[in-house]
Amino acid sequence: MSSPSIVIEPLAQRGKLRWQVRMGRRSLIFHQEQAARAFAAQMHMRLLWLQEHANPDDEFAPPGKSYE
Structure with missing residues (x-):
C-alpha cells in the first residue's frame, strides 16, 4: 500500500483565490x-x-513500505 498523495488545488472562496493542500x-x-x-x-x-x-x-507504522 502506498502513502496518501498530497495535492495542491486552487480554490475560489468569497471571490478570492485560495490554495488547498489535501492529503x-x-x-x-x-x-x-x-x-x-x-x-x-x-x-x-x-x-x-x-x-x-x-x-x-x-x-502504528505508516503504510507503503514492505518488510518482507
Missing part, C-alpha cells in the same frame, strides 16, 4: 500559493522520513 480526507487552506507549496513539500519529506524509519513491528 486523503484532511485539508488546509492557505492565502498564498507559496505557503501552500512549502507546507506540502515539508509534509511530503516528513512522510518519506517516517516510512524510512518505521519499525516493522510497530502497529
